[in-house]
Amino acid sequence: MSEDSLLDHALVRLDQAASHLSIDPDVIEKLKYARETTKVRLMIRMDDGSRKSFLAWRCRYDDTRGPTKGGIRFHPASTADEVETLAFWMTFKCAVMNLPYGGGKGAVQVDPRTLSKAELERLSRAYIQAFARIIGPDRDIPAPDVYTNSMIMGWMADEYAQMVGQAEPAVITGKPIALGGSLGRGDATARGGFYLVRHLAENLGLGQTMRVAVQGFGNAGQHIARLLAGDGHKVVAVSDSEGAVYSEAGLHMDMLLDAKAEGRSVASTAGQGGHECMPAADLTGVDCDLLVPAALENMIHVGNAASVKATLVLELANGPVTPEADAILAQNNVIVLPDILANAGGVTVSYFEWVQNRQGYYWTEEEIHDKLRVIMEREGRAVWDVARAKDVTMRTAAYVHALGRLAEAIEAHGTQNFFTS
Ligand SMILES: NC(=O)C1=CN([C@@H]2O[C@H](COP(=O)(O)OP(=O)(O)OC[C@H]3O[C@@H](n4cnc5c(N)ncnc54)[C@H](O)[C@@H]3O)[C@@H](O)[C@H]2O)C=CC1
Numbered sequence: 001m002s003e004d005s006l007l008d009h010a011l012v013r014l015d016q017a018a019s020h021l022s023i024d025p026d027v028i029e030k031l032k033y034a035r036e037t038t039k040v041r042l043m044i045r046m047d048d049g050s051r052k053s054f055l056a057w058r059c060r061y062d063d064t065r066g067p068t069k070g071g072i073r074f075h076p077a078s079t080a081d082e083v084e085t086l087a088f089w090m091t092f093k094c095a096v097m098n099l100p101y102g103g104g105k106g107a108v109q110v111d112p113r114t115l116s117k118a119e120l121e122r123l124s125r126a127y128i129q130a131f132a133r134i135i136g137p138d139r140d141i142p143a144p145d146v147y148t149n150s151m152i153m154g155w156m157a158d159e160y161a162q163m164v165g166q167a168e169p170a171v172i173t174g175k176p177i178a179l180g181g182s183l184g185r186g187d188a189t190a191r192g193g194f195y196l197v198r199h200l201a202e203n204l205g206l207g208q209t210m211r212v213a214v215q216g217f218g219n220a221g222q223h224i225a226r227l228l229a230g231d232g233h234k235v236v237a238v239s240d241s242e243g244a245v246y247s248e249a250g251l252h253m254d255m256l257l258d259a260k261a262e263g264r265s266v267a268s269t270a271g272q273g274g275h276e277c278m279p280a281a282d283l284t285g286v287d288c289d290l291l292v293p294a295a296l297e298n299m300i301h302v303g304n305a306a307s308v309k310a311t312l313v314l315e316l317a318n319g320p321v322t323p324e325a326d327a328i329l330a331q332n333n334v335i336v337l338p339d340i341l342a343n344a345g346g347v348t349v350s351y352f353e354w355v356q357n358r359q360g361y362y363w364t365e366e367e368i369h370d371k372l373r374v375i376m377e378r379e380g381r382a383v384w385d386v387a388r389a390k391d392v393t394m395r396t397a398a399y400v401h402a403l404g405r406l407a408e409a410i411e412a413h414g415t416q417n418f419f420t421s
């Protein structure tokens with residue numbers, strides 16, 4: 001295994017799951033490789049008249065169970081390896097939730113904070129111009145991820161409509177409501193995790209009032225903090241890319257949300273309302289019951305896993321715990337609700353958006369919440385039951401649950417010629 005390959009690390013989880021099932025080795029072999037990954041260079045006009053180019057990728061990892069589905073990330077550290085790994089996780093995430101999708105993902109290697117709004121729009125449109133032949137409502141359906149949002153999805157949907165000469169809202173999800181977006185997509189990732197924790201609370205032995213620490217205060221992090229605080233839990237620490245704050249009495253949610261809405265770091269609230277500054281790197285070791293990594297990959301690693309004091313980790317981020325850290329957490333009896341289940345609320349409501357776009361009939365927010373809760377509870381319970389029956393971690397159980405569905409679909413397609421459809 002090459003030391004730095006994120007995909008190699010992810011494939012460890014596939015091998016672990018396969019050892020608990022009797023599966024044709026050809027199926028495992030197929031799932032070890034991305035079906036197609038396209039790399040392009042996007043060149044856009046900057047506001048000062050100069051031109052600048054950016055690397056971009058779209059990966060369709062596996063489409064056995066349906067069109068590939070997954071977000072587009074704008075991040076300066078994105079790589080092809082990261083995109084393929086995120087697409088691998090999407091493959092398993094959609095299978096865990098029994099959504100009729102395979103897994104995909106995309107990225108642009110850019111720090112969007114250095115671009116003006118007009119430059120960001122040109123970059124988003126350039127992405128669709130480059131990948132229009134790869135995406136499509138029955139082929140590959142993008143959505144938001146880190147540093148992308150509904151505004152960017154709106155520009156992308158508009159660019160695609162202009163290219164194909166007609167409105168095609170189901171080509172992309174996470175759109176503004178005015179362009180066919182779904183009610184409830186905004187907080188769906190966090191809400192799915194929230195429903196999961198609430199449903200398994202008794203099994204997990206959780207108390208009425210948990211102390212919570214949240215790493216990352218973007219879409220996933222802000223909404224989970226808000227939902228948990230609203231349910232009577234005490235959010236004692238949060239961080240973002242620029243810093244962290246702590247309060248023994250519980251942080252003031254309105255102050256944190258206002259800071260982010262005004263483009264400031266959570267750290268800017270230190271010194272007000274009892275908020276104390278703390279190093280962002282210390283967040284994972286905060287004394288709490290529930291730790292929610294909601295930022296990037298590999299944030300809990302061999303160097304800090306032993307310092308985790310929480311008894312439960314809810315992975316709203318994709319891949320926040322390395323396999324080595326996973327073993328340390330398990331040894332210390334820390335239960336991890338794994339990314340492919342815990343953050344699947346986002347793609348589930350994206351699925352609802354795609355269905356609504358195709359049927360042309362739209363559900364109320366209450367209906368969306370209800371449908372999401374039912375699926376989170378059904379699949380969460382199924383994963384819990386696999387974990388108990390096989391005496392494995394929730395992560396291994398989630399992979400076993402998904403792999404069974406993937407294997408069934410791969411075998412149903414026929415196993416003579418992979419990757420030729
Ligand atoms: N948005 C969605 O629907 C979904 C997101 N996810 C995953 O959730 C995670 C977060 O995504 P979003 O909230 O959408 O992104 P976002 O762009 O809205 O927020 C990312 C947050 O992470 C923070 N961050 C970045 N580096 C950090 C660091 N080193 N330490 C602490 N915080 C740091 C940023 O400051 C920002 O607050 C990612 O792993 C993403 O793939 C998973 C499923 C769906």
Ligand SMILES: O=C(O)CCC(=O)C(=O)O
Nearest residue numbers: 070071143145346347350
């Ligand atoms: O909403 C979607 O389609 C995908 C969300 C996503 O990229 C993820 O779950 O990591």
